[in-house]
Amino acid sequence: MIKINNLHARVEEKEILKGINLEIKPGEVHAIMGPNGSGKSTLSNVIAGREDYEVTGGTIDFEDEDLLDLDPEERAHKGIFLSFQYPIEIPGVTVSNFIKTAINETRKGRGEEPMDAREMLSKMREKSALLEMDKSYLSRSLNEGFSGGEKKRNEIFQMAMLEPKLAILDETDSGLDIDALRIVANGVNKLRSADNAVLVITHYQRLLDYIEPDFVHVLYNGKIVKSGDKNLAIELEAKGYDWIKEENA
Amino acid sequence: MSDEILDEVTASEYKYGFVTDIESDTVAPGLNEDVIRMISAKKNEPSWMLEWRLDAFKIWLDMKEPEWSNVTYKKPDFQAISYYSAPKQKKTLDSLDEVDPELLKTFEKLGISLNEQKRLSGVAMDIVVDSVSVATTFKKTLGEKGIIFCSMSEAIAEHPELVRKHIGTVVPKRDNFYAALNSAVFTDGSFCYIPKGVRCPMELSTYFRINESGTGQFERTLLVADEGSFVSYLEGCTAPSRDENQLHAAVVELVAMDGAEIKYSTVQNWYPGDAQGKGGVFNFVTKRGICERNAKISWTQVETGSAVTWKYPSCILKGDNSIGEFYSVAVTNNYQQADTGTKMIHLGKNTKSTIISKGISAGHSHNSYRGLVRIGARAENARNFSQCDSLLMGDQCGAHTFPYIEAQHPTAQIEHEATTSKIGEDQLFYCNQRGIQTEQAIALIVNGYCKDVLNQLPMEFAVEAQKLLEISLEGSVG
Numbered sequence: 001m002i003k004i005n006n007l008h009a010r011v012e013e014k015e016i017l018k019g020i021n022l023e024i025k026p027g028e029v030h031a032i033m034g035p036n037g038s039g040k041s042t043l044s045n046v047i048a049g050r051e052d053y054e055v056t057g058g059t060i061d062f063e064d065e066d067l068l069d070l071d072p073e074e075r076a077h078k079g080i081f082l083s084f085q086y087p088i089e090i091p092g093v094t095v096s097n098f099i100k101t102a103i104n105e106t107r108k109g110r111g112e113e114p115m116d117a118r119e120m121l122s123k124m125r126e127k128s129a130l131l132e133m134d135k136s137y138l139s140r141s142l143n144e145g146f147s148g149g150e151k152k153r154n155e156i157f158q159m160a161m162l163e164p165k166l167a168i169l170d171e172t173d174s175g176l177d178i179d180a181l182r183i184v185a186n187g188v189n190k191l192r193s194a195d196n197a198v199l200v201i202t203h204y205q206r207l208l209d210y211i212e213p214d215f216v217h218v219l220y221n222g223k224i225v226k227s228g229d230k231n232l233a234i235e236l237e238a239k240g241y242d243w244i245k246e247e248n249a
Numbered sequence: 250m251s252d253e254i255l256d257e258v259t260a261s262e263y264k265y266g267f268v269t270d271i272e273s274d275t276v277a278p279g280l281n282e283d284v285i286r287m288i289s290a291k292k293n294e295p296s297w298m299l300e301w302r303l304d305a306f307k308i309w310l311d312m313k314e315p316e317w318s319n320v321t322y323k324k325p326d327f328q329a330i331s332y333y334s335a336p337k338q339k340k341t342l343d344s345l346d347e348v349d350p351e352l353l354k355t356f357e358k359l360g361i362s363l364n365e366q367k368r369l370s371g372v373a374m375d376i377v378v379d380s381v382s383v384a385t386t387f388k389k390t391l392g393e394k395g396i397i398f399c400s401m402s403e404a405i406a407e408h409p410e411l412v413r414k415h416i417g418t419v420v421p422k423r424d425n426f427y428a429a430l431n432s433a434v435f436t437d438g439s440f441c442y443i444p445k446g447v448r449c450p451m452e453l454s455t456y457f458r459i460n461e462s463g464t465g466q467f468e469r470t471l472l473v474a475d476e477g478s479f480v481s482y483l484e485g486c487t488a489p490s491r492d493e494n495q496l497h498a499a500v501v502e503l504v505a506m507d508g509a510e511i512k513y514s515t516v517q518n519w520y521p522g523d524a525q526g527k528g529g530v531f532n533f534v535t536k537r538g539i540c541e542r543n544a545k546i547s548w549t550q551v552e553t554g555s556a557v558t559w560k561y562p563s564c565i566l567k568g569d570n571s572i573g574e575f576y577s578v579a580v581t582n583n584y585q586q587a588d589t590g591t592k593m594i595h596l597g598k599n600t601k602s603t604i605i606s607k608g609i610s611a612g613h614s615h616n617s618y619r620g621l622v623r624i625g626a627r628a629e630n631a632r633n634f635s636q637c638d639s640l641l642m643g644d645q646c647g648a649h650t651f652p653y654i655e656a657q658h659p660t661a662q663i664e665h666e667a668t669t670s671k672i673g674e675d676q677l678f679y680c681n682q683r684g685i686q687t688e689q690a691i692a693l694i695v696n697g698y699c700k701d702v703l704n705q706l707p708m709e710f711a712v713e714a715q716k717l718l719e720i721s722l723e724g725s726v727g
Binding site: 077093102 | 674682687693700
């Protein structure tokens with residue numbers, strides 16, 4: 001589905017990604033772990049197409065198409081979704097109005113008709129129930145005054161509505177208590193299928209108890225330095241990141 | 250990205266900028282007593298009206314054009330303006346079928362149907378082109394309830410006692426330079442009277458259109474809501490795109506008697522000038538309402554047009570327990586300038602006022618909020634809440650806030666909140682990532698920002714206003 005080849009990227013003058021290689025196939029769940037400042041969030045932002053990140057080398061192909069040529073919204077239309085580490089507030093715009101606009105703009109981008117209002121409504125009800133969100137959520141201003149847990153749930157709600165092919169969860173577990181973590185993970189698991197893929201970016205192993213990865217990669221100093229199965233995550237949790245740092249010193 | 254998008258702004262067009270080719274009866278430019286006598290004679294006015302105008306003219310001659318506002322413009326040459334222009338048509342019209350077909354076409358282009366049968370929304374409408382009212386719809390339905398809704402000229406002829414009693418009581422002739430000028434030369438406008446205890450069954454609306462070049466538009470609107478009555482009134486305006494600056498100096502007076510409520514909504518979309526700041530309407534307007542006991546006046550305005558706007562819809566809260574509200578969205582783009590706000594004058598006890606002002610500046614424009622909250626010496630327990638927010642787009646524009654507060658009673662409670670923000674790259678990227686293009690994202694964010702004001706507008710108007718905001722701001726982010 002997505003093929004990242006020798007990807008280099010920088011923010012301002014600082015090189016952050018120094019040759020990333022990663023391939024994710026449909027149906028797979030990959031986890032990227034790593035210490036602070038290793039480049040995890042940079043990778044997710046580069047895939048989503050954020051402008052402040054300059055790609056200086058390498059390629060990203062998404063379903064055999066060069067992703068780097070596309071604007072962020074075009075990437076979204078292709079089915080890439082980023083769950084933000086810090087979701088943004090948009091005062092005065094309700095959750096329902098925002099997601100309605102997102103869905104219909106995405107459909108427009110794909111040359112499809114807007115979603116029927118009734119279908120939209122029943123889908124919103126279904127997905128907000130999945131995330132155990134109260135109905136009043138939908139009429140609140142987007143992320144304004146939301147608690148950390150509410151913001152993250154709202155991200156996964158949007159993901160459930162948009163049904164992306166590739167969902168990138170950037171530190172979705174940060175700031176979540178154990179109940180919220182379960183709800184969020186449950187929401188993600190319900191959306192897994194043979195056709196879509198998930199890239200989980202996290203600092204800790206605990207989210208991976210709920211969303212079980214097929215592959216775990218360790219990102220350090222802008223490179224993937226180790227890959228393995230879910231046992232690698234458990235090993236990291238037990239030993240910390242220091243041995244990785246030493247191995248790659 | 251910023252440059253690219255800012256360039257696009259200059260390409261966004263003013264879609265109402267056409268000129269209608271109709272024969273007009275336009276007098277030669279210039280202003281003196283004879284011109285005023287001529288205007289009055291053309292309208293067959295009673296002598297008291299002429300005297301009133303001439304008195305206003307004398308006052309005006311002694312006044313100076315105000316310079317305190319935060320706008321710069323070339324002062325109009327008052328001798329170069331024509332003070333009367335009317336589309337030529339038969340003297341009186343028995344039905345809309347007799348309106349000049351070219352004129353009907355104009356209103357079709359503007360998206361306004363004058364055909365009563367075709368109107369679904371049930372809005373009664375008065376249409377003012379240049380200096381005269383050309384049509385008023387739904388007169389009969391309204392008449393059954395005793396509601397008078399007609400042009401000002403007609404009101405002077407048919408209901409002189411009402412006009413004479415109220416005109417100039419809220420905005421006196423010597424109130425300010427442009428109010429004095431308007432009092433001398435006003436040509437038409439709308440008049441509305443709601444009898445005691447009557448709830449007006451439909452929205453009343455006036456649509457103003459400047460068509461002729463070289464003319465000024467000086468309309469005068471008077472709304473009188475008798476005891477315990479209610480009316481919701483809407484006003485819209487457009488003008489052709491011209492290189493010259495056209496002057497619009499209106500006066501609006503509202504009288505809300507005991508227990509009456511007036512809701513006055515404006516969508517102002519006069520031609521704003523081109524992207525280089527050439528042309529556009531000078532919009533110098535005086536709007537004020539007076540509230541008697543338990544009365545309420547609510548002003549809602551969406552201001553997107555005009556090269557220069559100078560406008561402060563205000564409330565005099567004379568009666569005890571009266572309420573004044575002001576909800577405003579003012580958008581400036583390119584080289585537009587707006588100095589707008591309100592005055593809430595609390596005289597009675599337990600009076601309350603609310604001010605919500607949302608300014609949006611883009612391009613090279615300047616947008617100022619100027620507001621006065623005055624609590625008089627006898628206004629026990631008066632309360633005010635003001636919120637003034639500014640949104641900036643790009644780094645070439647300016648937002649200014651000039652709040653004035655004068656409290657003469659110790660029980661006064663006054664709250665003032667103000668914020669200034671920019672549309673963040675973060676917000677745009679978040680929207681982009683969800684599949685929403687930057688243009689759409691701006692529209693979404695701006696509509697969210699203005700929501701508290703747009704919610705005050707009647708339904709059909711709210712939709713129009715939202716679209717207008719989108720057009721006015723097309724791509725204007727940095």
